[in-house]
Amino acid sequence: MAIGWLTVLSQVPWTEVINNAPKVADGAKKLWKSVSGKSSVASTPKSASQVPASAEALSPVAMEARIRELEEVVGELHAQMVASSELMKQLAEQNTQLVQRIEANRVRTLWLAALSVAGLVIAVVALSSQA
Numbered sequence: 001m002a003i004g005w006l007t008v009l010s011q012v013p014w015t016e017v018i019n020n021a022p023k024v025a026d027g028a029k030k031l032w033k034s035v036s037g038k039s040s041v042a043s044t045p046k047s048a049s050q051v052p053a054s055a056e057a058l059s060p061v062a063m064e065a066r067i068r069e070l071e072e073v074v075g076e077l078h079a080q081m082v083a084s085s086e087l088m089k090q091l092a093e094q095n096t097q098l099v100q101r102i103e104a105n106r107v108r109t110l111w112l113a114a115l116s117v118a119g120l121v122i123a124v125v126a127l128s129s130q131a
Helices: 003-010 014-036 060-130
Strands: none
Touching: 003 060
16 A cells, blocks of 8 residues: 555656745735735626616616625625635645645655665675674
């Protein structure tokens, strides 16, 4: 089972992952800044294609109610977008931390492998000199 994981991990282009992790984090931070900096209610002109279906919809009171309703919906959508952007930012930061830890573990593993080989060579030399 461990050999399968090692095969998978050896196929990952770690240099590309490590090099791109800061770019991913920076992109998420830029997205977060651009989304969180905008106002929650955007005013857009009503398009001419949206013609009210009844005469009641033409009344000023009904139009004001509809405008308030649409502003609330836009505000909710903006809040969802901000929350999603915050989540993406956090995930990108976690990804960067994971990549850094994996790289540190890879370096440690290489050092341990080198020390193990050196210890094995010393043991073989010591055993062969006794015989």
